[in-house]
Amino acid sequence: MKEGNRKLQEEKVFKDPVHRYIHIRDELIWDLIGTREFQRLRRIRQLGTTFLTFHGAEHTRFNHSMGVYEIMRRIIEVFDGRPHWQQEERLLCLSAALLHDIGHGPYSHSFEKVFQTDHEWWTRKIITEDTEVNQVLRRMGDNFPQDVADVIEKTHPNKLVVSMISSQIDADRMDYLQRDAYYTGVSYGHFDMERILRVMRPTEDQAVIKNTGMHAVEDYIMSRYQMYWQVYFHPVTRSAEVILSKILQRVKKLREDGHTFFQQPYHFQRFFEGTQTLEDYLCLDESVITYYFQMWQFEDDSILQDLCERFLNRRLFKFVEFSQNFLLNKWTRLQELFREAGVDPDYYLVIDSSSDLPYDFYRPGEEEERMPIHLLMPNGRLRELSRESDLVEAISGKKRTDHKLYYPKEWLESPGHKETKQEIKSMLFSGNEQVEPEQEA
Amino acid sequence: MLPDHAKLLALLQDAGEVVGRKKWQKIVYISKKLQLPLQEKYTYHMYGPYSEELSMRTEELCSLGFVTEIKEAKAGYYQYRYQLTEEGDTFLQNMQLDWPRREAKKITSRLNEYSAKFLELVSTVLYFDELPKEDVKEKVHKLKKSQNYSDEDMEEAWQLIDSLK
Incomplete structure (x- = not known):
C-alpha cells in the first residue's frame, strides 16, 4: 500500500564544501540516505585512482551523490510553476539524482572491464530488488522504484526528467566538475552554476538554456574540456x-x-x-x-x-x-x-x-547521435549551442x-x-x- | 586497447562503407547483440543505444589514419562517411585477429542496406529484448513518439533480427 512521503518536522542540513549547504526536507530522501546501500558509497572514491596523482582527491561517491541531489533540488525550484514542468515528478527527480551512482563499485572502471560487469546493471538491481533502498522507495507506490530506475537508465518516457539527470548539461556533470576541481585543488572546473540554473528552462523533451545564458554555458563547456585533459585523462x-x-x-x-x-x-x-x-x-x-x-x-x-x-x-x-x-x-x-x-x-x-576512459567531451548535434545542448532563442526556437557560440564550435572540433x-x-x-x-x-x-x-x- | 580497435576495423571492412555516425553506432550495437565479439559499452540515449566508447574509439582510428572520415554538409546537420584505409588494412593483418568473418559479413552487409532510422528501431527493440513483445512495443511507442514507428515496422525489425540470428 502506498504510504507516501512526509515532510520532515525540521529541515536537515548537511554542510558541503562545494554547495555550502545541502537541504533535506523530505522523509523519503532522508531515509534513502540512511540505507546501507547508500552509506556504502562513503567507502568508494569518486575518482578511483586519481588520489595517487592529486592527493586531495579522496572524496567519495557519497559526497557527489549528495551534491547531485542538491543541484536537482535547485533546478526544481527554478522550474516550479513553469510550462512543461509537473511538480508531481519532484520526488522522482530527487530520488533519481540521489541514487544515480548507487551501483558503482570499488575502482569500478577497471573492475567492470576485467569482470565484464557494469554499474548501471547493479544500480537497477539495487533499486528494484530486495534492498533497503527498494523498501524506502516502495512507500511511494509499487511502480516507483521501477520509475526511478528508468529515469537513471534514460528509458523513462518523461524525457525532460531524464535530461535533468543525464544530458550534456545536467545535475550530475555540474556537481562532479565543481567537486572534482575542489578536491583535486586545480583551478579549472569552475563556472557560474548559479547563472546556469537561473536561465535553465523546461521544455517537453529536455531542459534548455535561455540564450542570454550562453556565456555561462560556454564557461561550463570550457571547464569540462580543461578538466578532462588536466584531471580525468591525467x-x-x-x-x-x-x-x-x-x-x-x-x-x-x-x-x-x-x-x-x-x-x-x-x-x-x-x-x-x-x-x-x-x-x-x-x-x-x-x-x-x-x-x-x-x-x-x-x-x-x-x-x-x-x-x-x-x-x-x-x-x-x-x-x-x-x-x-x-x-x-x-x-x-x-x-x-x-x-x-x-x-x-x-x-x-x-x-x-x-x-x-569513462569520460566524454561535448558533442554538438551530430546527426542525431546524442542530444546536444539547446539554447532557447527570443523567438521561442531552439538552436544547438555550437551554432551560436564560436568558442564552443572551436572546442568541439579539437583533437579529443x-x-x-x-x-x-x-x-x-x-x-x-x-x-x-x-x-x-x-x-x-x-x-x-x-x-x-x-x-x- | 588494440584488439578492440582491430575488431572495429574488421567490422568496418566487412561492412564496406558506412554512411552516418548514427548508422555506425547502431550497426556495432546490433552486431554485438547478435554475438559478434565486440566490447563497446552501450547505454540508452535519446536516439536509442549509444556508446561513447565507440565514438572515441572511432575518432582514435581516424586520428591514427586507419579509418577515413569524410564530413558532408546536409540540411541542418553534418553527415560522416567511414571507410577503412590501406594502413588500417595492414594493421588489421598484423593483429591476426580471431574474427568470425563469415557471420560478421552476413550481419553487416545486411544491416548496411537499411536506413539509420530503421536501425534505431532495431537496436531499441534489441535493447529491451528481455521484455515480452507487447511491452517492447509499448516502450517503443512511448520512447520513440516522434519517429512514428508503426506495428509493421516493429514486425519487420523482429523479422530482421530473427533472420540474422
Whole structure:
C-alpha cells in the first residue's frame, strides 16, 4: 500500500564544501540516505585512482551523490510553476539524482572491464530488488522504484526528467566538475552554476538554456574540456589504473591456472565464476580491495607481488606517446623483445587510449547521435549551442583522443639483458613521435 | 586497447562503407547483440543505444589514419562517411585477429542496406529484448513518439533480427 512521503518536522542540513549547504526536507530522501546501500558509497572514491596523482582527491561517491541531489533540488525550484514542468515528478527527480551512482563499485572502471560487469546493471538491481533502498522507495507506490530506475537508465518516457539527470548539461556533470576541481585543488572546473540554473528552462523533451545564458554555458563547456585533459585523462592516474587492471587480470589468470593462493580471493570468487549475487557486490568496497592488494604482495607469484607493490607504493609505469608508424612497424617486435628479456608484455607493456576512459567531451548535434545542448532563442526556437557560440564550435572540433604506451622504466635501467634492453629503448625513445613527457602532476 | 580497435576495423571492412555516425553506432550495437565479439559499452540515449566508447574509439582510428572520415554538409546537420584505409588494412593483418568473418559479413552487409532510422528501431527493440513483445512495443511507442514507428515496422525489425540470428 502506498504510504507516501512526509515532510520532515525540521529541515536537515548537511554542510558541503562545494554547495555550502545541502537541504533535506523530505522523509523519503532522508531515509534513502540512511540505507546501507547508500552509506556504502562513503567507502568508494569518486575518482578511483586519481588520489595517487592529486592527493586531495579522496572524496567519495557519497559526497557527489549528495551534491547531485542538491543541484536537482535547485533546478526544481527554478522550474516550479513553469510550462512543461509537473511538480508531481519532484520526488522522482530527487530520488533519481540521489541514487544515480548507487551501483558503482570499488575502482569500478577497471573492475567492470576485467569482470565484464557494469554499474548501471547493479544500480537497477539495487533499486528494484530486495534492498533497503527498494523498501524506502516502495512507500511511494509499487511502480516507483521501477520509475526511478528508468529515469537513471534514460528509458523513462518523461524525457525532460531524464535530461535533468543525464544530458550534456545536467545535475550530475555540474556537481562532479565543481567537486572534482575542489578536491583535486586545480583551478579549472569552475563556472557560474548559479547563472546556469537561473536561465535553465523546461521544455517537453529536455531542459534548455535561455540564450542570454550562453556565456555561462560556454564557461561550463570550457571547464569540462580543461578538466578532462588536466584531471580525468591525467597520464599518471592512467598509469595507476593500468596497474590496477593488470592486478585483477593477473588474479583472474592465476585462478584459471589453478594457483594456490596464500590469501584466497574470497570476495572475488563468484565474480570469477560469473555467479555473483547482489549481496556479493555490496560486500565489495575499496577497503576490501586494498586489503587483498596488501596481502598479495606476499603471494607466491612474482608478477602479482610486483604489481601490488607498485600500486600500493605508487611505483607506477612511465609512458611514451606513439603514432601509426609505431603500431604498423614496431609494436609486434617490441612485445617479442620484452618476452626475450623475460618480462611478460601482457602485464608490463600496456597501451592505454582515451577511449579506455569513462569520460566524454561535448558533442554538438551530430546527426542525431546524442542530444546536444539547446539554447532557447527570443523567438521561442531552439538552436544547438555550437551554432551560436564560436568558442564552443572551436572546442568541439579539437583533437579529443590520445594513446600512451606504459612500461616499467626502472626495469629498463636495471642490469641484465643489456642488448635487448638497448633495442627496446631505441624503439621507445627514437623517432619524432616518441618523446618522454614530464609526468608529475 | 588494440584488439578492440582491430575488431572495429574488421567490422568496418566487412561492412564496406558506412554512411552516418548514427548508422555506425547502431550497426556495432546490433552486431554485438547478435554475438559478434565486440566490447563497446552501450547505454540508452535519446536516439536509442549509444556508446561513447565507440565514438572515441572511432575518432582514435581516424586520428591514427586507419579509418577515413569524410564530413558532408546536409540540411541542418553534418553527415560522416567511414571507410577503412590501406594502413588500417595492414594493421588489421598484423593483429591476426580471431574474427568470425563469415557471420560478421552476413550481419553487416545486411544491416548496411537499411536506413539509420530503421536501425534505431532495431537496436531499441534489441535493447529491451528481455521484455515480452507487447511491452517492447509499448516502450517503443512511448520512447520513440516522434519517429512514428508503426506495428509493421516493429514486425519487420523482429523479422530482421530473427533472420540474422
